[in-house]
Amino acid sequence: MPAQLSVNLNAIAMLRNRRDLPWPSVTSLGRIALQNGAHGLTVHPRPDQRHIRFSDLPDIRALIDDEFPQAEFNIEGYPTEEFLDLVEAHAPEQVTLVPDDPAQATSDHGWDFEGKGNVLRSVVQRLKKSGARVSLFCDPDASRASLEAAKATGADRVEFYTGPYGATFDDPARAAEALRQLEISGKLAAELGLGVNAGHDLTVDNLPGLARALPQLLEVSIGHGLTADALEYGMAETVRRFVKACQG
Template sequence: MTLLSANLNAVAQLRNRRDLPWPSVTGIARVVLDAGASGITIHPRPDERHIRRSDVFELSELLRRDYPQAEFNIEGYPSEDFLELIETVNPKQVTLVPDDPAQATSDHGWDFVGKGNFLRSVVQRLKRPERRISLFCDPDAGEEGVLAAKSTGADRVELFTGPYGACYDNTVAAQAALSDLAETCRAAKAAGLGVNAGHDLTLDNLPAFQAAVPGVAEVSIGHGLTADALLMGFAEATRRYIAVLKD
């Protein structure tokens, strides 16, 4: 079964619109974990436009104290500040993304060939027996890309599903996007890498993704989950995503 990691960036961004402590990031974390989510994902950016540094420590304490079985996944560009934060907090998974700090959201994977030496040094610094390292991966990375990712020492790749989510309403384009994702997933698993996925996955497009790209260990979903939660609440939205992933 594919596990669900609930991304809480959008919750934090909503909170940050006002100088108020709600909606509570840790409070929503409790709701989604109690509803069955297997973990929490956050992406603390330097400008703190959504997740704040204080959130990182509060979530870490919450998971250690009350949800020790849950996975804490922290995404980010491997700047020195980010690396020091990871070494302090010690999450169970780190997902390295090639984002510029000014980007609104992640929109491409790593150049595993061109950035191989850089990534190898970062992975070696962060990797621990109790900590998994995942690398953000373009959907069409293919065999060459995932072999280069494997050579860094990473444990997993995370398939960038944004292009698929963007063209889901176009049957031909969606099938082509799914074909790329499926091929990269197969190549990654053949190379001995685990596979995660995330970006613009929704209750509508997730079933076709699941059918076309089998063997994904975990999906990180935030924007879609939050949008659905506005209509049905976070607990029910979480349960519905988990039900799709079980199917």
């Protein structure tokens, strides 16, 4: 079964936030994405609300509940108490925990599972009690020991950081090496019973290679590249293109 596509709405929200105006609408474009084959919507509500605003969350939750009950809401972020309260208030189907400093421009590394295992374990258990599936952001070259530590937290999945792979867009040899490492890590995760997600700098061009290297891939979360393509092709056609690319 091809990986499912979750459309990250943060880049759309960032464009909206350049003006004190309600457009582009994250819910309207989220609706178009779900109408055209996306399985879910992802947001990363940072403390400074420079992308998604906290006030967007109930609207996105209502969109899914009222119009697309089979779709999933994925909220990602660093597990501060404020973030955990937001998650519990909006009941996402999946929570993706990332080790970002609040000042970071974007996620750029996975968790130190062996060093942060105890902290993550308590957070994961809290989130699972709320009914959410929990995914942990993970480096693409994660070792078996690191993935065993991730599994020990009680998490359901890991999301491999594909930024290094995305950066090889003009170097086929480096792209092949990045895929080889992801393939190794993906097999280790699957052996340990962890579901596999992926995200960061994925495009229509590089998704098929990733899908072939990670046949166990369950979900990709894509924002920047998808939003960039939507400026050229429109949101509906862009989502259809990305869904097709997920098929490998």
